Amino acid sequence: MIQRTPFADTFTYVLMALGFVLLIGPFIVILAGASQTLQQVNSVPFRFVPQDHLLENAAAAWSRASLGTAMMNSLIMASLVTVGKVALSACTAFAIVFFRTPLKHFFFWMVFITLMLPLEVRVVPTYAVAADLFQPFRLLIAALTGIEVSVEWNLLNSYAGLTLPLIATATGTFLYRQFFMTLPDELAEAARMDGSGPARFFFDMLLPLSRTNMLALTTIMFVYGWNQYLWPLLMITDPAYKTTMMSLVALLPSENGTPDWNVTLAGSLIIMAPPLIVVAVLQRWFIRGLVATEK
Numbered sequence: 001m002i003q004r005t006p007f008a009d010t011f012t013y014v015l016m017a018l019g020f021v022l023l024i025g026p027f028i029v030i031l032a033g034a035s036q037t038l039q040q041v042n043s044v045p046f047r048f049v050p051q052d053h054l055l056e057n058a059a060a061a062w063s064r065a066s067l068g069t070a071m072m073n074s075l076i077m078a079s080l081v082t083v084g085k086v087a088l089s090a091c092t093a094f095a096i097v098f099f100r101t102p103l104k105h106f107f108f109w110m111v112f113i114t115l116m117l118p119l120e121v122r123v124v125p126t127y128a129v130a131a132d133l134f135q136p137f138r139l140l141i142a143a144l145t146g147i148e149v150s151v152e153w154n155l156l157n158s159y160a161g162l163t164l165p166l167i168a169t170a171t172g173t174f175l176y177r178q179f180f181m182t183l184p185d186e187l188a189e190a191a192r193m194d195g196s197g198p199a200r201f202f203f204d205m206l207l208p209l210s211r212t213n214m215l216a217l218t219t220i221m222f223v224y225g226w227n228q229y230l231w232p233l234l235m236i237t238d239p240a241y242k243t244t245m246m247s248l249v250a251l252l253p254s255e256n257g258t259p260d261w262n263v264t265l266a267g268s269l270i271i272m273a274p275p276l277i278v279v280a281v282l283q284r285w286f287i288r289g290l291v292a293t294e295k
Contacts, residue, residue: 034058034266041262054266061267065247066239073162074243075274077232078225080163085221086214089172094202096173097180098188108177115170120230126165127234130155157238166231172217179213180206215285223275244271 028048033041035054040047061067096108128135131154142148155161183206191201207214229245236242251267253259279286 030265030269030272033262034269036262038258038260038262041265042259053262057262057266058270060260060263061251061270064263065250065267066242067244067247067267067270069240070242070244070247071271071274073159073241074226074245076159077162077228077243078222078274080159081166081225081228082218082221084163084167085169085172086217088167089169089217090176090207090210090214091202092173093176093180094198094206096177098198098201108173111170111173113170114168115174123230123234130161130165130235156235157241159241161235162228162232162241162243163225166225166228169221172221175213175217176210179210183209212285212288215282216288219279219282219286222278226275247271 029046032048032050033046034057035050035052036047037051037053040051092111096104133153133155138148155164187205188201191205196204227245228243232241232243232246236246248267248271251264253261253264
């Protein structure tokens with residue numbers, strides 16, 4: 001049992017205060033710099049007091065980086081990735097937990113092991129597939145029949161290319177599996193006795209019960225999809241499909257240009273707004289879905 005003492009309480013509050021300062025410090029710098037003029041943001045020492053030029057700098061950043069189109073593309077990408085990850089992980093965990101197959105544990109561990117393979121490791125083979133979807137089929141047909149097929153199809157410069165390779169998620173499958181395993185076996189037996197098939201049991205019983213987990217996963221995956229940089233950078237060459245992370249480059253001052261960091265910070269503040277709003281709206285369900293013990 002942990003005993004509370006004045007020293008322990010003081011030490012805990014000091015750690016919490018330091019952690020809060022470390023977390024909120026960069027945001028304060030961004031907010032202050034985004035509201036200052038060019039001379040103020042480049043002055044030494046830096047002033048952490050916000051000024052009254054935020055809207056002016058935000059308008060300059062919005063037009064320079066074409067943030068309207070970029071934010072719409074990022075919103076579409078993040079939404080599709082989130083919906084795809086939540087739906088696919090729920091179906092995968094449902095099959096692993098509730099279907100009696102000899103290899104279900106093997107397939108689960110195969111999915112789980114992919115947590116050790118980040119996108120940076122998989123990016124070359126994934127890009128090769130996305131750039132030429134029919135290549136495996138052409139090679140197979142050529143090996144079996146000797147016939148060369150010249151059909152080609154790629155996902156470059158498309159929303160499908162931005163989202164489909166990112167939909168599979170071991171994290172979501174693991175979270176859903178852990179939740180489904182806490183449900184009593186009698187629930188599935190009762191549904192079977194009432195005449196419910198697998199689809200009805202999944203949609204009418206499991207999904208409503210897993211709402212908190214679903215919203216927690218939605219929060220994580222939306223932020224993940226919104227902050228993607230490497231994959232859109234590889235897949236997109238058409239400016240019409242550029243995302244916000246790619247547009248940040250247009251906000252950086254050039255090597256010999258004016259160091260207008262106030263405009264850059266204002267653009268960063270705009271780009272941060274959507275994920276912050278999603279986290280703020282869903283944070284209650286996010287915490288419940290991760291730490292709740294009563295299901």
